Amino acid sequence: GLNSPLEVSLEDYVRPTAEKIYTTKEERVEVPWNMGIMKRIETTLPFSSGYTSWEKDLHLIASKKINVNSLITHCFPLGDWSKAFSLVTKGQAIKTLFIA
Structure with a gap:
């Protein structure tokens, strides 16, 4: 099968x-x-991108055409990277933001 x-x-x-x-x-x-x-x-492969994608995304964010706050599911200090990756791997987080 x-x-x-x-x-x-x-x-x-x-x-x-x-x-x-x-x-x-x-x-x-x-x-x-x-x-x-x-x-x-x-x-x-929907998770792959080139440098031009980043430029377009940054322009959309800067011009406030998209609200990125609604896209972020979790925020972590940079030191908690392991916990953040664990949640993403388990499917418990979608978009994670690291704060330095």
């Missing part, structure tokens, strides 16, 4: 040219490449 949502999405009943976006808390994910060999698959 199939053992992951990734494998399910690569099954034949999914449109051959469907765009698939995956997110996971796992450090490593096994990809069954043979299941998608006859399909055109675009992979998006």
Whole structure:
């Protein structure tokens, strides 16, 4: 049987040219490449970004077009980084801000 949502999405009943976006808390994910060999698959890693993304984000924040306070779930002193990362890894925090 199939053992992951990734494998399910690569099954034949999914449109051959469907765009698939995956997110996971796992450090490593096994990809069954043979299941998608006859399909055109675009992979998006939503947590990756380039320097231009940061520039755009900073501009939106500076111009007050987005309220970042509503995006932050936890604030920690820099010395509590281990606790912050632990909460994120467990899925108990989404956006964490470190305060120096």
